[in-house]
Amino acid sequence: MKRYLVILIIILIIGICFWMMTLLPKEIIPLIAAGFGFIVNKAYESNKESKEKIFEKKREAYLNLLRPWRDIFLNIIDKDNNFHELTKQEINKAREAAFDAMLYASDEVVKKYAAFRTIDYTKMTEPSLIVYYFGNLVLCIRKDLGYSDTKVDEFDFMITFLNLTEDEKLKYKQFVEKNKRNK
Numbered sequence: 102m103k104r105y106l107v108i109l110i111i112i113l114i115i116g117i118c119f120w121m122m123t124l125l126p127k128e129i130i131p132l133i134a135a136g137f138g139f140i141v142n143k144a145y146e147s148n149k150e151s152k153e154k155i156f157e158k159k160r161e162a163y164l165n166l167l168r169p170w171r172d173i174f175l176n177i178i179d180k181d182n183n184f185h186e187l188t189k190q191e192i193n194k195a196r197e198a199a200f201d202a203m204l205y206a207s208d209e210v211v212k213k214y215a216a217f218r219t220i221d222y223t224k225m226t227e228p229s230l231i232v233y234y235f236g237n238l239v240l241c242i243r244k245d246l247g248y249s250d251t252k253v254d255e256f257d258f259m260i261t262f263l264n265l266t267e268d269e270k271l272k273y274k275q276f277v278e279k280n281k282r283n284k
């Protein structure tokens with residue numbers, strides 16, 4: 102809607118300029134055209150710069166949002182084969198990152214993050230499905246950052262974090278396909 106309004110205003114300004122050019126002396130027309138071009142160029146550059154700033158803020162917010170979870174996935178089992186308990190500092194970092202991300206995240210990312218955060222881990226029959234839901238979140242973030250034509254799916258994220266046998270890969274690939282149909 103906003104884009105159409107801007108286009109309509111530009112067309113209106115161009116129309117007024119052409120009408121005014123018929124009334125003005127021929128020597129002033131190049132000056133007016135140059136001024137109009139300058140204004141349009143500045144508006145375009147300002148819009149482009151604003152979008153770049155928002156993209157960078159989103160990217161930074163998403164990196165901070167995903168970093169604690171990435172660290173958890175990579176360090177879930179320590180060198181002595183013990184389960185890694187989260188520290189209060191790690192939990193607080195994750196909360197701060199989530200709050201910051203909510204300022205820039207798309208609605209879809211907010212929903213996917215909420216779904217990921219509210220998984221009932223005690224009732225989960227397959228622990229590696231957590232990685233599936235994480236992959237779902239990452240895919241949504243990638244789309245929000247401009248990778249809308251991606252061929253990567255949740256399965257690709259799962260095999261990034263999990264070492265799977267060929268049978269397990271087939272099983273999880275089928276699981277991903279089934280869940281895509283049920284979305």
